[in-house]
Amino acid sequence: MTTRANVTTYRTPEAEQRYRDLGLWDDVTLVERVRAHAATRPDAIAIIDSADDRRITYAQLWHDASTFASFLMARGIEPGDGVSVQLPNSYETAVVDLGVLAAGAVLNPLLPNYRAHELRHVLAVSHAKAYVTPHTYRGFDHLAMARDLCASLPEVHTHVVVAPAFETRGEFASESFELREVLASTPRNDAALPALDASAVSELIFTSGTEAAPKAIMHSEQTANVNVLGTLEAMELTEHDVVWMPSPIGHSTGLNCGLRVALHAGLPIVLQDRWDPERAAELIERERCTYTLAATTFLNDLVRTLHASPREVSSMRAFGCGGAPVPPDLVVAAAAVGVTVLRIYGSTEGLIITWNRAGSPLDKRANTDGVAMPDVEIEIRDDTDRVVGRGVEGEIHVRGPEVCVGFFDDPVRMANVFTPDGWLRSGDLGVIDAEGYLTIVGRKKEIIIRGGMNIAPREIEDLLCEMPAVRAAAVVGLPDERLGELVCACVVTDEPLELADIVAFLRNRDLATYKLPQALRVVDSIPMTASGKLRKAVLRDAIVAEMQGSR
Structure with a gap:
């Protein structure tokens, strides 16, 4: 293992240099990409917020995100500080997430349905300096919870609340800042934004393991963006594509395989927060959405809705689906209503590991979880850590430039999960067939x-x-x-x-x-x-x- 800037990684310096020499890791950041889109294509649509059908350009997104970054810096947030963001799928979340990254801080995305039990641990472990929440969301008072948490965690010195437009500043205590007022009153200073290091940790994502305490998984711009580039290549995405994202951007799937993919490539992304399959079908048809990555539940509901009330959704040519077993019959049923399903296998640690391609035969798309993503290595090993041949079941091991930096402040887990030569022990059981297609057959770990x-x-x-x-x-x-x-x-x-x-x-x-x-x-x-x-x-x-x- 090597240590850099108080972060321990399992990769050797030689392995890191190899990825740089191959051009898989570079100095490009998501912030740099969005800033460039705003300069060269200011009127291009970046975000379509389906809650109220707002259409926001790249110029407006960058203006608001860089303003929020200026606010964070004025509040004493420095490069490497943690900022926890617990917001639903909305334009404001994109602004906050991008602003956190532009300030050089570490983005800690959180699901809106987390409560104090999980959040107290996450905020403490991540050493968050700022915390962003809704005022209320789906009937729950996030503002009251955030005040209690901040009172018990003195490191969290800044709380920002996102409130509906009809609410006024007088409703908030002096210790909370309201996002609309922040954007309206903060002097924007792009020139003062810090130079960003693409190799530094930029995301800290908590995900449940078999242990009670969730893992704190670190990604850099390099690991996250090489996954983006692999997605663009594997899915053959072009400037004509439209991303639809119902998966929460408060976690890795929605953030790294939805929001980051769209903004890096300069594509529009349709954000859907409240799950409603009829609304989903309407959005896909209206916006001609072409790409998404979502769990089996979303696909099942969408296919049932389209079977009952058909719509023209044949634009959806890359519905990546995984995270839970995807029944072969569901893949076939989706094709019958115009949705092309491409089963995947991935994890927060390894991001997208395998993916069916558009040219994969229907039999492979229905019954396997795809072939390796570009530059991703996969091995199947038995209980003695010996690599087994094609057609033999074993634990999936993964190595590649998109695999996470490591686990934050968790050396025991690091040693258990990563091998000395840089392989990620997934804990999942799989088999690779003669054509190189992976099929997940079970889990060594107990995750539900x-x-x-x-x-x-x-x-x-x-x-x-x-x-x-x-x-x-x-x-x-x-x-x-x-x-x-x-x-x-x-x-x-x-x-x-x-x-x-x-x-x-x-x-x-x-x-x-x-x-x-x-x-x-x-x-x-x-x-x-x-x-x-x-x-x-x-x-x-x-x-x-x-x-x-x-x-």
């Missing part, structure tokens, strides 16, 4: 993937074990046709417990809504190995068999 969102069972288990009535708990994923998996809590208890009881308890512990169990099983005991590890597969298989037997 619900609607494309990773959920760490142990985090929920630890909270459940705080309930006085619970003597033991295990959380497993159950198959679900729409969401991929549902969260099922299995508890040992001496008292009557209902699902509503544990949901209420977990809500009171500020657990994010999407992590709340949808099923409860009261069991006599939790199966364990001789060494004391939970045998969740046994528990899950028994529940699935029970479900199938009751049909």
Whole structure:
């Protein structure tokens, strides 16, 4: 491992130099690209915010983003400082994200449905200096939560709130800044913006592992942008393409495979926040959207809607889909309604690893997760770390210029996940066929993937074990046709417990809504190995068999 600017990376200096010599890493940043688009194509549309159908040009986007960067700098934010952004898919989020990067700060994107339980850990670990939230979002008071968090975390000295236009400054306490007023009152000074280092960490993204505490994954402009260039090449995107993004840009998929792809290439991006498949079909048809990357849930809902109410959506020639199993029949059904699905495999650590191509046969598109992205190396290894041949199942190992810098301040995880020669141990099981197509067949890790969102069972288990009535708990994923998996809590208890009881308890512990169990099983005991590890597969298989037997 090597250390640079207080950041430890598993890559050797020789490996880093090799990527530079090959031209895979350069000095270009997303900020530089947007600034250039604003100068050369100022009237080109950058953002289409579907919430109110605003159409914002690259000139306006850069003006607002650079103004926000000037504000952050005036507040004492320096290059390398963390800024946490918890906003929905909207134009304002693009402004804030780009402004954070323009100030040289590290962008920490967060899902709007995170609550105090997750956020207190994230803000503390990331050493965030500023925190950006909605005022209220989907009925939840983010302003009140942010005030409580900032009061308990003195490092977070600046809170910015994004409020609807009808709200006035008088509604906010003096310790919060309202984004509209920030943009209207801050002197903009592009000349004072710092020179950016494309090799420095620019994103810090938290994602759930099998452990209770989420991983803090670091990406640089170099790792993130080589993924963009690979996407543009693999998907054959041109200046005529239009990106549609329903996946949250508060996480890696929406940010790095949606917003970053569009803004780097100078394309328009249609941002959809509230999921509504009928609205999605309307947007694809109206804007002639051509590219997206979204979880199986989005695809399933969209195909059902188009089957019931057909629209002209044949422009959608690259619907990247992954994050949860993609049924082959769904790929075929999507083609029948005009949507070309290209299954993918990726992760926050490795970004896009494999992807079907437009020229891939339908059989491969329906049944595999694609071939390696440009300049990405993939190996399948057995339990002895030996590379196996084609057609043999094993753990997926990945190496390439798009793989993350590493995990922030987490040397134990770094050592467990990365090999000494720079391979990422994915924890996922796969097989590569004779033509080089990868198929995911399972997971070594226990992650539950619900609607494309990773959920760490142990985090929920630890909270459940705080309930006085619970003597033991295990959380497993159950198959679900729409969401991929549902969260099922299995508890040992001496008292009557209902699902509503544990949901209420977990809500009171500020657990994010999407992590709340949808099923409860009261069991006599939790199966364990001789060494004391939970045998969740046994528990899950028994529940699935029970479900199938009751049909």
